[in-house]
Amino acid sequence: MTMPLSQGPLAAPDTRGRLGAYARLAKLDVWDYYLAFPLAWALAGFSPSALVVLLVFGLGTVCVVAGSVAFDDVTGYRDGSDAANYGPDAPARRLARKPLLTGELSEAEAIRFGWAAAGAGAALWLLAVLIAPFAPLWTVLLAALCLASSVQYSWGLKISYRGWQEVFLAGFGTGLVLVGVGLSTGGLTGFGAVQAVLFGLGPLLFGVYSNTRDAEGDAAVGRPTVAAIVSAQANRGFIAGLTAAEIALVVTAAGLGPAPWWFALAMLPAMGVRVAQLRRGVGLGDLLAARLLGLRAHRVTTATLVAVNLILVVGAGS
Incomplete structure (x- = not known):
């Protein structure tokens, strides 16, 4: 028996829909x-x-x-x-x-x-x-x-x-x-460790804004995020403290640690987005916009770190 022609086009959207799901x-x-x-890859010298x-x-x-x-x-x-x-x-x-x-x-x-x-x-x-x-x-x-x-x-x-x-x-x-x-x-430098931590702070610093938005639902099911178990004021202090810690790591690594002296200057755009995120989320209470700024801050940070490593590799080879 010949399959009706109409079944082919109908199956494709359903398959695409499930793949999309x-x-x-x-x-x-x-x-x-x-x-x-x-x-x-940048830390491995490309x-x-x-x-x-x-x-x-x-x-x-x-x-x-x-x-x-x-x-x-x-x-x-x-x-x-x-x-x-x-x-x-x-x-x-x-x-x-x-x-x-x-x-x-x-x-x-x-x-x-x-x-x-x-x-x-x-x-x-x-x-x-x-x-x-x-x-x-x-x-x-x-x-x-x-x-x-x-x-x-x-x-x-x-x-x-x-x-x-x-x-x-x-x-x-x-x-x-x-x-x-x-x-x-096979190994890791001090500056590589600093960059790994800065990268890890990125998902945390947009995740805490999502947690703040979802605090009520998380608390109802016993999921103890910081936002769900502390007061709103303490949670704002926690987020501000994380932001300050990230900036302090950048400044310390450049001034006293393994990073080149100009590292903090290179990171200024990323840290500027981070401060804008803090103002938007903690200062103005716009959690969704703050989360989006957190994504941008993470991406700018990563792009900057890759560029810094490229400069170091080119400088070492010249």
């Missing part, structure tokens, strides 16, 4: 953690051999993060925090980021996707270790810690439900840079 489940539009790999390793490790990271956020969505769906934070009055574009809430994917489908993505990520990370020119033990152990903590972020041990969310947000990004550099060079 899985892409939104994986949060592929939020790629800021993946900027760790251009930075790690070595061609390092690029191959970092591409494999980076692709694995996309899978690991996809699995982690899929599990996070399942947990948020089960405990009702996503329903509270992404209620029916949320803009359609924002609500669409939660395909479990919209009914596009089932809970079982999301769980299967989470395990498949995490498994693929683990396999790619292992491949990166096997083909890397260097694989010191600390690098392998740190990669294992990043993998375990990412999967267990809101699944299994649920570390983000035990007061570790802010630590994870900063630590995971820092760890990605450190592992990438370790696999590429």
